[in-house]
Amino acid sequence: MIAYGMADHKPSPDGAVGPGAVSVPRHKGGCGQCHQVAVNDEDRVYIDCDQCARALVAGHYGWSATPHGVPLTPDQMAQRELASRDAEDHQNAILRAMTDAFVSQMADFKAMQASAAKQPQSLQEQLAALSPKERAALFSSFAPAQALPAAEPEVPKTTTARAPRTPRAR
16 A cells, blocks of 8 residues: 655755655554655655555545645645735736726727717718818729710800890780
């Protein structure tokens, strides 16, 4: 049987203290020998001794039969709390930014609706609202200048002269 332990039982990373060791006396259910603490690929601390593992799992805080049942060390709890607070702060900042962007877009949308309501409705009003430059561009898009027929000179109307009227006798 394997007993998984808290990270506090791990050997020191610099090797100054040496490898971690666990000893469970016979009167407490262990074998009485000193066991070097091993670390698996997932960085979990464990010992592999049937007698000592059962005794540690059954009656000692910080040991479990599964890696996920091992309690966190005070340092790990502090790190988790700090990470949780940081995540909450980041989430609040993101929500605040999203809210500000949404409010800004809504204001722009309402302004666009208001300007659309103020625009002239009839074609004549729309044409009257155009600037001279816009009007020229619009008319040139319908009939380009080179495609227009040459204007025919206007012929003045001629009137025939009549003789003045004379009053009739009655």
